[in-house]
Amino acid sequence: MARTVTLRPWQKAALERLAASSSPDFLAVATPGAGKTTFALTAARQVLATGSRLRLIVVVPTAHLKLQWAQAAASFDLHLDWRWSAADGGLPPDMHGVVTTYQQVATCAGALRGLAADAMVIFDEIHHAAEDRAWGDALSEAFAGAPKRLSLSGTPFRSDTHAIPFVGYQGDEAVPDYEYGYGDALADGGVVRPVYFPRIDGMMEWSAPDGRVHAHSFDDPLDAARAGQRLRTAYSVEGEWLPHVLRQAHDQLAGIRRRHPNAGGLVIATDQDHARGIARLLSDRLRVKAVVATADDPDASAHISRFSAGADPWIVAVRMVAEGVDIPRLRVGVFATTITTELFFRQAVGRLVRWTPGSPGQKSFLYIPDEPRLRARAMAIAEQRRHSLRHEDRLAREALPGDAPVEEQISLFAPISAVPLTEGADPAWLVEGEVTPEPVADAALTIPLPPLPAAGQGGHDVVDGRTRREHKEHLRRANAETGRQIARQTGMTHAGVNAELNRASGVTKISTATVEQLQRRLDKADAWLRQASGRRVG
Numbered sequence: 001m002a003r004t005v006t007l008r009p010w011q012k013a014a015l016e017r018l019a020a021s022s023s024p025d026f027l028a029v030a031t032p033g034a035g036k037t038t039f040a041l042t043a044a045r046q047v048l049a050t051g052s053r054l055r056l057i058v059v060v061p062t063a064h065l066k067l068q069w070a071q072a073a074a075s076f077d078l079h080l081d082w083r084w085s086a087a088d089g090g091l092p093p094d095m096h097g098v099v100t101t102y103q104q105v106a107t108c109a110g111a112l113r114g115l116a117a118d119a120m121v122i123f124d125e126i127h128h129a130a131e132d133r134a135w136g137d138a139l140s141e142a143f144a145g146a147p148k149r150l151s152l153s154g155t156p157f158r159s160d161t162h163a164i165p166f167v168g169y170q171g172d173e174a175v176p177d178y179e180y181g182y183g184d185a186l187a188d189g190g191v192v193r194p195v196y197f198p199r200i201d202g203m204m205e206w207s208a209p210d211g212r213v214h215a216h217s218f219d220d221p222l223d224a225a226r227a228g229q230r231l232r233t234a235y236s237v238e239g240e241w242l243p244h245v246l247r248q249a250h251d252q253l254a255g256i257r258r259r260h261p262n263a264g265g266l267v268i269a270t271d272q273d274h275a276r277g278i279a280r281l282l283s284d285r286l287r288v289k290a291v292v293a294t295a296d297d298p299d300a301s302a303h304i305s306r307f308s309a310g311a312d313p314w315i316v317a318v319r320m321v322a323e324g325v326d327i328p329r330l331r332v333g334v335f336a337t338t339i340t341t342e343l344f345f346r347q348a349v350g351r352l353v354r355w356t357p358g359s360p361g362q363k364s365f366l367y368i369p370d371e372p373r374l375r376a377r378a379m380a381i382a383e384q385r386r387h388s389l390r391h392e393d394r395l396a397r398e399a400l401p402g403d404a405p406v407e408e409q410i411s412l413f414a415p416i417s418a419v420p421l422t423e424g425a426d427p428a429w430l431v432e433g434e435v436t437p438e439p440v441a442d443a444a445l446t447i448p449l450p451p452l453p454a455a456g457q458g459g460h461d462v463v464d465g466r467t468r469r470e471h472k473e474h475l476r477r478a479n480a481e482t483g484r485q486i487a488r489q490t491g492m493t494h495a496g497v498n499a500e501l502n503r504a505s506g507v508t509k510i511s512t513a514t515v516e517q518l519q520r521r522l523d524k525a526d527a528w529l530r531q532a533s534g535r536r537v538g
Helices: 009-018 038-050 063-074 101-108 108-114 126-130 134-141 182-189 224-234 242-256 273-284 299-309 342-352 373-385 468-490 494-505 514-536
Strands: 006-007 025-030 057-061 097-101 119-124 147-154 177-178 202-207 213-217 266-267 292-293 314-317 330-335 364-369 412-418 445-448
Touching: 006 009, 006 038, 006 314, 009 038, 009 177, 009 182, 009 445, 025 038, 025 273, 038 063, 038 119, 038 147, 038 177, 038 342, 057 063, 057 101, 057 299, 063 097, 063 299, 097 101, 097 108, 101 108, 101 134, 108 119, 108 134, 108 373, 126 134, 126 147, 147 330, 147 412, 182 373, 202 224, 213 364, 242 266, 242 330, 242 364, 273 314, 292 299, 299 314, 342 373, 364 373, 468 494, 468 514, 494 514
Parallel strands: 025 147, 025 177, 057 097, 057 119, 119 147, 266 314, 266 330, 292 314, 330 364
Antiparallel strands: 006 445, 202 213, 202 412
């Protein structure tokens, strides 16, 4: 059992503030890469240690993050069922809780309400709950009775039109109970990387939906509709602007890989067809095979996991490599999406900031169009980077013109040409000679973890790096196969074999059996099979 955890100063301070709070709700905002998961799971250990019946529910934005959270929790000896569904009903006694998604909560709020009555709930990237009104309503229904709710976000956020349950607001801005921003983390050293923003100008020509032809560089002021058309023209895989930026970014990545051999790059594409087109550009122009992760691919999560653990140079994604997806080797990014909101831009930057202990250098680069909205967003982050100042603006300033989607006849829009006008040189405000902050000596603190109550403990450890849920599935498959063999040897029905094995091992329902019960059932099945086989041979 894990007995200690090493915390950064902000994590310890946030835990102390959480422990001192009498409110059931707590919102912690911490920059990507700061260690929100470690903070939250340490808090969960402390809360679950106070009561034998307490459970843990984690709600995440995407299915890909369910396994990631379950694996992280297992390192704290907290065993979470990341494949739980409403059909499973309650939890086996050797599981501490479940990991689910905001979308799943909307479909099974009633079933979760029962589990949440004695649970601590962790909402990962809570701002996602505002994406759908039904999600927020379901959170209220499912978790209003939970005794403790910890909300996490990597970026301060606004309510916009949908206020999020369990979050306090001042005006339309969420008010965190603890905040640790990018400037704070950069000043501390050894937490996040400094990110630089090479900006590429260009001359774009396109035919608008009204039939008129436009030609503009990024320096030309445009209304929201035309600004969006200019961006889509720049991102066209048929033009020359995007291939030029990809080459600049690839050359940067190649240089980084000389010192950081498995460093990777991320292209954030506009849609699925665009992502595949970018992958073809990387292959045709640069002779580089890129991993593609799009929402329509059922294997997208597996592609992301393999990329994270491997050394492939590039991954092209459409809203798949989102908050919480931990790929520390990402060092170079290309922003090629028409989503230009402050929140989304901050999330994109967050993919590149995770510190890698022992790696020299550590600078990261996000290549962006030299477009007014993106330029302003980059400069706000660069200001923090240059001075490592403690920010106080909560990052939720008023949206710049052009953030709102514009309805238009997309089918009549057609890019004509996109030509780069700059060579990707560092802009004037990108100060030369900056060094990567090193970790602050002796800043980390190791604290003891309280022992967990009997609930959630099992007689068998998880093996081969599997979560307890995965180990159970392995045992269930082995039980099923052995049961089939017994049926063939004895002539009994499958139902008869299963009923006898359940009776002999004390199992009432396979889906709620513990690891110990499943192993005992398998041992009895193996003994029965050996006995039946011996009779047939005799």
